[in-house]
Amino acid sequence: MHNGTPVTVLGLGLMGGALAEAFLRAGHPTTVWNRTPAKADGLVVRGVMLAPSPGAAIAASPLVVVCVSDYDAVADVLHGPLDGRVVVNLTSGTPSGARELAAEVVRRGGGYLDGGVMAVPEAVGTADAVLAYSGPRPLYDAHASTLGSLGTGLHLGDDPGLAATHEMATLVLMWSMLDGFLNGVAILGPAGVSATAYLPVAQTAIDIVAGWLPGYARQADDGVHPADDGTVDTHLTAMTQVVRESELLGVNSELPRLIRALAERAATAGHGGSGYTALVEQFRKR
Incomplete structure (x- = not known):
């Protein structure tokens, strides 16, 4: 009926x-x-x-x-x-x-x-x-x-444009996660680790990051970036290691280089001692 x-x-x-x-x-x-x-x-x-x-x-x-x-x-x-x-x-x-x-x-x-x-x-x-x-x-x-x-x-x-704006924001989030996973697969390949074998570790990492989001959202809204889980400078050290290892392995290093460049801009802007959410200030700029 x-x-x-x-x-x-x-x-x-x-x-x-x-x-x-x-x-x-x-x-x-x-x-x-x-x-x-x-x-x-x-x-x-x-x-x-x-x-x-x-x-x-x-x-x-x-x-x-x-x-x-x-x-x-x-x-x-x-x-x-x-x-x-x-x-x-x-x-x-x-x-x-x-x-x-x-x-x-x-x-x-x-x-x-x-x-x-x-x-x-x-x-x-x-x-x-x-x-x-x-x-x-x-x-x-x-x-x-x-x-x-x-x-x-x-x-x-009530703004008719909000659904499209949310969709764009969410697509960037999804593409970033997928690109990160696929880049990780490429890094693990020379060690003989398959994408399927990497999956449990990747899913655990995604779950951990998802758990951080409520706190990160509050910090982004408040414009306060405490270094609860490490400073931008600390992250920069690890990012440089990923770039160098990617080059040694002969895999594409464009994504980790971009990630490092964004963090370097945040550090240059005075956020080297801040928490990772300070990068939101870089994304808010033209």
Whole structure:
């Protein structure tokens, strides 16, 4: 039975298809549109309605979820008046782009929430999938139950650009962790240690660092950088050792050199005796 709020999904890539399927499983009458209609075949046989155009898909539901390639593609598929529809844009983009889209949607009579999916498509529809949203809180509250079909919702604030800003910050965090792991794998390779064998040590290190984050967050907010776990100068000594050993092993030393350069700037700025969170002052500069 489909007794929930009708929902439209524009875009049926890997993530868009997962979104439509999650709404369908939760009992929401679901309409979809995709540039390649055949991508909807598996959903149609299970009760999803395939619209012939983006405009027809938008007209079918009060809640329109968009997940396409980029913000230009979002603008392309949002045709005509929106007449009270709430657009939830789960396409990755920039904060300024989100704000521009929000203004355009409001100009055409709709409401706008920007968002990001912090999960792989397979997790969508479960509590493990976290979806971050930004835009007017009343709009989010009005549709939180329906959006809850996709996973655990998190409202970040009324500014439509906040979801994209958080996504960018989180991507930098994720890339840094992944690059660090892969660089570590390269360092261990000449010693005959496989990535799989390194995994337990790497996961332990990540868990330890995660435990530091609450304290680091307070220090970054307060602008106070006590050397509780060593000074920047102490870290610089270890960083130099990593650079030298990488060169001796014949592996790429660009990442440890960059890490050292940032710490050197912090030391030059007078933070050699401060704790590691003093580096936030370097990241805050142009």
